[in-house]
Structures are given as structure tokens and as C-alpha cells.
Amino acid sequence: MSLVEVEDLGVEFGAVRAVDSVSFTLAPGAALGLVGESGSGKSTVASALLGLHRDTGARVTGSVRVGGVDVAAAGDDELRRLRGGVAAMVFQDPLSALDPYFAVGDQIAEVHRAHSGVSRRAARARAVDVLGRVGIPDAARRARSRPHEFSGGMRQRALIAMALACEPDLLIADEPTTALDVTVQAQILDLLHALREETGMGLLLVTHDVGVAAESVDDVLVMRDGRVVERGGVAQVLGAPREAYTRELLSAVPRVEGSGSGPVPGSGTSSGSGSDSGSGSAAGADDGVGDGGGVGDGGGGGGGDAEGVVDARRAEGVVGDVVVEAEGLRRVFGRGRRAFTAVDGVSLTVRAGETLGVVGESGSGKTTLGRMLVGLLEPTAGQLRHGGAEKPGKGAAPGVQMVFQDPVSSLNPRRSVGESIADPLRARGDRDGDAIRARVRDLMQRVGLDPAHYDRYPHEFSGGQRQRVGIARALAAEPRLIVCDEPVSALDVTTQAQVTALLAELQRELGLALVFVAHDLAVVRQVSDRVAVMRNGRIVEQGPVDEVYGAPQDPYTRQLLAAVPALDPAVAAERRAARAAGAHAVREDGGAAGKELAAA
């Protein structure tokens, strides 16, 4: 008998049909991935398995049976036994998923008691036991800590421990690693894998990240707009997709292996030589899907050393003069014992027409660096020269603009997008209303927006469109440098590809210098000519993309790259083995978390 049987499931929120006739089964111990972009209904399906739509006003049709229990027909007690006891859920954001006021161990014990009815003492012992099993060091002591005293990775481990405590037959993981850094993500995925082998529980993994699915599941269900688009073995679906949408989705996924080196004007000739070592074969295998989503320029580039690329491109007039130069930039927040150095002695140079990728995990100081480059933050020490001249005084630097991460907060919700784009024009003193309007319309056209939407407000646009508005606003100031701070991290992968393509196109056309700050190694590789890897406020490695990605010198860079999920399940398994071997040497997350605790 199947562990999960979903037949013709439909979920409606008011007039919105979030899930539409979805059917699938999951055998005991099997692992299924639900993959899709935002709004595809994948999380709604996961919630339906536990009957979480009950009493929410959502209309659920079709049948869902989990462990033989008909979820729709189950009584309150039966449903309570099902939740946690048969199928346990791990949520996306491990911080908000735990009660901030109670010790982690107590929360696990409470859940365990709800199912087993054992004594408080026994439940607490059980909590310590499962915390130890998920790799929390010194579990007996840490069980008394509260969620905020845990690092992100440890919190997610604790949530997994909560699931384990109930000994479920099925683990439902809803975007379990989306809120985590890439190295921590790898650890959590490895943990899930190991636990599954150990306990034989089934896994339903909900994710937007095809790579995460490739790492973790046997079968995959691709969803779009509430419907199942394609299903099958993970190798088959990801390796040889049958449906157009799946192909589109896959082609939009940026590859850290450095695929998608489509025809790059200018740099094409001088590239190809040299140091594209290591992952070169993988890149070749993935070729041909790289530019399907319009992933045009900027990716790949070529080999050779930094100066080689720059010289070559400069000779062709693609890379020009130095636009911004930073030397020993430092930024300290707070004072005294609470002082925290976010950026610690960073030096870099960006030339016209080139893209510098700045990659790092959360807390690496990359955003602070970006904000200093545009003058939104004043450096504590160090020098910043724009176009050879020292920046005059405080405040925003001239000729420098920024594209922000959050498409919601980066536009004033109370002003039309046209007015937002016109801001730099008006600020510099333009008074001719018609001319401004005409210029804004041009800019909107240029970034792929309908100029007729001048008077619309941000909430009428999608996330990708809003990022385009942000880009148009930056362009209106006719900058020489645009710092993009995680410009695509809030976007779906297909939208991501379009926005990065647009940025590359604009750069080529206008000879802009770009600084591309992101946590996603693959995206950075796709758009950058050179890349700087940041950790704890310092640049640990800097150089041409292919060199850094192909032959990383710094151990941290290597660790980062090893942690990126591979799209090929076979490669993923290989890497997992390699990570497991490496993990013996370094007790990864536990060690890092310990340090974090000591610092707190």
C-alpha cells in the first residue's frame, strides 16, 4: 500500500484555484520532489497532506490519504495523530517555525508528548536524544537553549529533530533550505539523506530549487500554476525533460559549472584558452540549454589571467577606464565591546564595461561593501575613488546607482513607477515635464516595460517587472557604475534569467561598470567577468570567474563550490560522498554554531 495517495486534489482560496487536479502516490520510504516556481501550488499540496487547510476557508476537493488515513474525513483526534505521528513537516524558516519563548528541547518534548503521552522527563530525554541524532553537539545542554541562541542551520536541525521525535513514516520538507546559506544547505540535505537511510522514512520535498531536488529525491513532480506539468525519475526529468516548461525552467537555472557561454561578443575570441579546468566537462554536457531563457552575455567569458581578459576587452573597447577604486575599505558598526567589523580591508577596482561579482554567505559583508561603493554608507577607513577622484564629502557618489534586492521595498508604493524613474532627472534639475516623460518612456521601453504603464503603481507589477523599474530608475541618472545588491535573489528562476540578461545587455550597450553582489554562486558566475569571494568582511579570493570557479585557490571558495547542489543526480551523489569524507575532518555546522554561540 502506498504511504501517500493523492487523487485529483484541488485547493481553492476564494476565487483562486491554487491546486488543480493533482494526483500522485508515494511508496513507503520513497522520496518525491515537488518542484515549481512561486505560485505553482507546491506548498499548498504539502499542507493538504496534513489537512492544514481545515478551517482556513480554503476549499479542498479530491482525496488525500496518508498512511491509510483519509485526511478530509478524519476526525480531530485522528488528524492530530496523523500530524507528526504519521507525517511530520519541516518548514522553510526555522527561526519563525519555533516558539521564541521556549527552550528548543521543551518544544520537541511537547510535540513528542502530544503523540506518545509519556512523562515529561521521558519526553525531555527523548528530545535530547533526537537532537543528538541530528548532529547538535552537546545536545543535553543545547536542549535548554532557546531558538535565537541557535544558528540557522542548527535551528533547521532542531526542526528535523522535532520530526524525528515522533518517528513518522513520512517527512514533508517545505523549502527546508531556502533560508540557509549554501554550505549549511548542503549539510542539511546531507542530514536528510542520512536520516532517510537510517530510518527508512519517506520524503516529500517541496522546493523551487531544481538542484536541491536533484540532490535529494528519486522522483520529481514539476508543477506550474497548480497543475502537474511533468513527472518521472529525477534523472530522466532533469536530464531529458519532455515538456517545454520543464526545459524552459531548467535552461533558466544558472550553472555554477560555467555553462551557457553563448556567443559573447568581444570576449569570445580571446576566451576558450587556458584554465577552464575541472568542471569543464560538466559545462560541456550542459551546453545548449544555457541560453534558452535569454541568458545571453556576461556569463563565462574566457580563461586567461585577470589582466589578460581586461586587456583583451579593453583593446576592443569593451572594458574601459577605472570607474571605481577602493583601497582598504573598512566599516565598523557599533562601538566598544559591541563593535562589529562588517567589512575589513577590502580593495578592488572596477572598470567600465566589466562586471565584478561579489559573492559570499550571509554576514560576509558584501551588502555593506556594496552600499559603501555607492555612498549610502560611509567607510570607517580606507579610500574610495570614483573615476580617479576622491569622493567629495559625504552622501551619494555621483555617477553611481544601485539596484536593490527587494522589489517590494525598493519602490515607493505611493508613487507611480514613471515618477520613480523620473526621480534622478528631476533631482538634477530637469524641469521640462514633457521631456522628462519622453525620457522615462524611452527608459521603460529599454528595460522591457510597456511605456504606457507610466502612471501605474508598483503593486500592479510582478517582482521581475519591478526590478526592471529599478533598473530604469538607475539608468535615468546616466551612471557609470551600477551596484546590484542581490538583484535577482527574490525572483523566480525564469525571471532571474531575464533580468540578468537585461543587465548584461545594458552593460554592453552603455559600457557600464557593474558590481553584482549575490549569495548565489551560479548567478554570479553567469553574469561576472571577475569575481571576489567574501568571508567575514574580507575578500578571500579575487580573479577572473573561470579561474576562481575552475581552479579555486582558497579552501573557503572550494568549500562553497562543493556545497552548490548539482543538477545531475549522479554528480550530486559523488559530491555528497566527497563532503561526507571531508566532514570527518571538520565538524562543520556544529563547529560554526559553537563559535557563533561563544560570540553571542
Next chain:
Amino acid sequence: MTATATATTTSAAARSRGGAAALGGLLGGGFTGFVLRRVLGAVVTLFVLSVVIYAVFYVAPGDVAQITCGPRCSPAQVQQVSEQLKLDDPIHVRYLDFLRGVLVGHDYSTGTSVLHCDAPCLGLSYQTDQQVTELILNKVPVTASLAIGAMVLWLILGVGTGVLSAWRRGRPTERVLTALTLAGTATPVFVIGLLLMILVCGKLQWLPFPQYVPFTDDPQQWAWNLLLPWVSLALIEAAKYARLTRSSMLETLAEDHVRTFRAYGVRERSIVGRHALRGALAPVIALSANDFGSMFGGALLTETLFGLPGLGRELVQAVRVVDLPVVVGMVLVTGFFVVLANAVADVLYAVADRRVVLS
């Protein structure tokens, strides 16, 4: 972690937070540092408070000597009062003089004799020449009797109602309770007090018209007489607490971690009673602290209505006869206890929730 977060905000926000960080650096981190910071903050607040109050009452609007002396005083008499109060001295001299009185005591010469006023000296009443500190101390038992009894009642009633309506949300019980609390918030305490007094003491004659009987004299009469003031005050305050408890609990119930416990089959009763109630604790404690401190200004309306000779009625009377030292003293004492109660509540709360220390 705070620092990590700071890194992503703009410079101005970082600068404003830098201040607290600088102070934190001075006083050290951790719990002791937090307590020290909180105490220092309270002291600064009190200082600002005393300066502002002093300035407002002795400088700002009217001619103090004229007001003190009364409307029928001749210019000569006003001049005499002014000299007596040293009103011609510059304000900061007078303030420092006042501050010295609070800290080390003060000697007053009333023409012939010298009157000594002990350490927390808030001056002498214009009306009776009594020490303000003494006057206030005399009234404390009455107000404390009223406040403590009422507070126990309203905490039980208010928080209980709040919990019940959060638990039974969306059901008839909640609707009835919500209507009742709404009515409670819309009724001034003197209206409900008046109506109750007329009904219970006048028409039905179940209770005596309240008269203060000291607890030490006759505990039973003490409680019997205070019952009506307690109930009147508690009913109105309970409405406030019920609203607050309910809204904080519902807010917690909408948080993600509640979803976790639901998804793990934890009973609704336990979710509401443990997790949601815990989330409502902070605002309820904060409000209680504030209200407790405020009580040192007296339950103005309740005391006046029921004729209880407490701090509140004293203040009202002092205001009516413009006895400035008493008025200023009362306001300062109230401020002192409000600030103190808030600081104590913060520290107590930090003991329960160490995350506060981190912020």
C-alpha cells in the same frame, strides 16, 4: 547577530543604534550590563522629568507668587510671597536648591523658627506648611489599599477574559466578551462608579457608602468599604487588559511557530494556553507596571468619587487651591514610581526572556 543586522541597514539607522552600542560598550554586555543600562536610563529619565516638571510649574505660565497668594492679595503681599519663595533667584539656582532638598534635605526659615525638612524633601505645602513628603506618605495606605485590591481583581478578570476570547475566537462567546469589553472601555470609571454606588449603596443598600477604614483597625470593614471602589475600578481596567491580552494572543496565534505545533498535532488548548499566552505576557506585564506606577498619582477619579482620602484626592484638592509644592511633589513622586516600575518590569522580563538583553 545584532551587528549582522546592522550591517544591512542604512548609515543613519546604524548611527542611531550606535549610541546604544556605545553605552553598551561602556557598561559591558550580558545581563549585568543590561540591568545597569536600564537603571542608568531610568535615572536619566527621572532627571529629565524633574527638570521639565520644575520648569513647567515654576516658570512657564502664570505668576507663581500671585497664584500662590490668591486672587485677593495686594501687590505688596505678592511681593512678600515672592521673596519668601525666593522667586527672584534665577531658575537654575532654584532648581538646584530644590534638587539639594530632595537629595540631602532642606532647612526652611519661616520668619521666626527654622523648619527642617528631611532628605527626600519636596518642599512645604503653601497651605498648611506641612512637609510634602510627609503629606504624601500619610496618604499612601489608602491609595495602596485601593490599588492593590483593584489590581488583583482586574488582572484576573482582564487577562481571563482576554484568554477566553482568544481561545473561543470566532464563536459566540468571543462576540459577547468583545462587546462587553468594548462597553467597558467606553465607560468612564466615574460613570460606572456613580451608577454602581447609587444602585448598590443607595437603592439596594447592600453595601455602605464607602468610607475608608484602615486595615489595621478592622480588616473586615476595610474590605467591605473598599469592595465597591475595587469593583468599579477593576471593571474598567479589566476591559483594557482584556483587549490587550486578546489582541496580543491573536497576534501570536497568527505566527509561524503556532503553525508548527498545529502541524504536529498539538492540542489547540495547549497552543492557546501555553504558546499564545506566553506571547501576550510581555505587553501585559509592561502595562501592569505602568498602571502600578501610575497609582502613586492616585486613582484620581475613584478616590474623588468615593471620597477616599488617598493620594489622588489630595492631588485634586491641591490643584483646586493651587498648592504648588504639593502638586509638583505628587507629579514627581508619580513619575518616579512609574519609571521605577517600568525599569523593574523590564529587568524582570529580561530574566524571563534573555532576547531582550540582546536587543
Next chain:
Amino acid sequence: MSEALLASETPGVGATAVPAPASGARQFWRRLRTQRAALAAAAVVALLVLVALAAPLFTALEGQDPTSYHPALVDSARGGVPVGPFGGISSEHWLGVEPQTGRDLFARLVYGARVSLGVALAATVLQVAIGVTVGLAGGLGGRWLDQTLSRATDVMVALPLMVLALALLAVVPGGFPRPVLVALVIGFVGWGGVAKVVRAKTISLKSLDHVAAARLSGWGGVRIARRELLPALAAPVITYAALLVPTNITVEAALSFLGVGVKPPTASWGQMLTSADVWYQAAPQYLLLPAAALFVTVLALTVLGDGVRTALDPRAASRLRVGTLRTRKADTLRTRKPDTLRTRKPDTLRTRKDGS
């Protein structure tokens, strides 16, 4: 006291930085219209405002005025009890007359509405003006300005409004009309809550990317405050102000009840209640009418204030209404990347503290 209540009862205000949609005004009306209780309350408030504005008209209709003594209508032998049944109700005096003085009750009640609403509204306007100025200055100014203003705000929030207002009324000069004075005093002591809300909101707004973008565009501070901050402050300020009005009504009534607020001959509901307990047997309406008027007014304004809050911040309101699980749109989930996640935590902490 009520400051703390207002602050803590307004979840989301000052804390969340997620903006309301652009077509704010229209959405506001649409959302307000769906709330029956709020609409009824609005109707009551409108009626009260009409009564207050047209008070002379109403009394002219009755043929009385609020200040004339009618010694003939009270029995001085019995201490001033109104002559006639039901406290002297007659075709000339629709609701009877005041004990002792014989002043017309209907006229005094109607003119009382004028005082009550007028004082409360004027005080609210003053509170909002001071609060917004102080809050904005603190939120935008440098560290020392912010620290100083925050301290001052703390003091104002900490001190019981009634105690301070009462004490201030002892020293204010006598020249002014009493209602104006009361409004000024309430206004000057009750701005702390607004300032707190505005400061918190300003600080959270200031860190939003669109403000940074405006800075990069080259705009100066004044323009940024006007274009990017002030419009976003409107919603929380209006919400707060809507809840301040009923509080101010109660405070005015309380001060007048204590005999230090609005004084005779000017009519005020609170002041009418001062001696009402003595007369409840002979003229129960002397007690019940102003009590009922106060109750209805405060209730209507509170319900309307709640409605305004719901209409301005539907997310907070829905949080309060339905506590059961909501499935979140995947969109909001996707935006939470590691960096944003880290930023969230201290924020929620601060909110918790500020909110209380």
C-alpha cells in the same frame, strides 16, 4: 495609562514596513464600508457632530438656552429639586431642568456635545502635530537629538495623562476660555504615544530601499521626508489619532468631573455628573443623560477608530480576526533569503519592546 494601551493595541503600526497599496484613499473607503459596526458608529459620530455644530439651532427650536437660570422651576425649599414630574420635564423643557439652578437640561446636553467633541478634536490635532514633529525629528535627526527627544517622549508616555493634565490646570493662567485651556493642556501632555509611533515608523521607513534610492537620485533630506516618508506615516498616524479622540473625550469629562476642567456656566457632560449623585432620586435624568451621552460618544468613536484601523491595516486586522492557519502566498516566502532573514530577528525584538 491609555497611551500604553493604544500603543500595544495597534499591532503593526510602527513595526511593519510593508506599505499600503497606492490607491490608499479609495481602498480605505472600500474596506471601511464593509464593516457594519464601523459604519453605524460613523453615523452616530456624524449625528453627534451635527448636534454639536448646530447646537444653537436645536436650542432655538426648543426655545431655551443653556445658561439662563429658572429659579421658578426649582423648589428652593427642598434644596433645589426641580418642580414638576420627572425632574421638570415639560413642553418648554424637553428633558427637564438642572437641580438648584433650573437651567435647561436639553440645552446643556446639546452644548455639552460641543464642548466634548470640540475639546477632544482640538486636543487630538495638537497631540498629532506635536507628536509627528517630535517623532520625525527624532527618527531623522542625529543621535543626540534622537536620544534627547526619546527621553522626553518616554517621560510624557510614562506620566499618567490625568495626573499631568490635572496638575497643569492648576498653574495655567485664567484669562483664556476654559475649554480652550483644557484642550491645550490635554494636547500638550498627550503627544507621547504619537511621537513614539512616528519615530519607530520613521526609523523603519528610513531603512527601506526606496528611500536609499531617493538619496542616490540626489534628493535632499527635506524632499525625501516629504515624498518618501510622510505619506507612509499617514496611515499609522490616522489610526492612532482615531483612537486618541475617544480617550480625549474621557479625559475632558474626567477633568470637568473633578472640577478643574470646563467650569460653569459652560456646559460639560463631565461637570454635569459632579453633583448628579445627590439628585438621582428626584431627577434621575440629570445623572443618566450625560452618562449616556458620554458612553455613546466614546463607544461610537472607539468602534469607528477600530474600523479605521482595520481599513488602514487589513493585515493586522485579519490577524486579529482569524487566528487559524493561513497558507501564505509562495511569493512572500521566496523573498526571504538568508540576508533578509537575519535582519528580521532584531527587528521583531525591537517591535515587541516598542509595542508594549
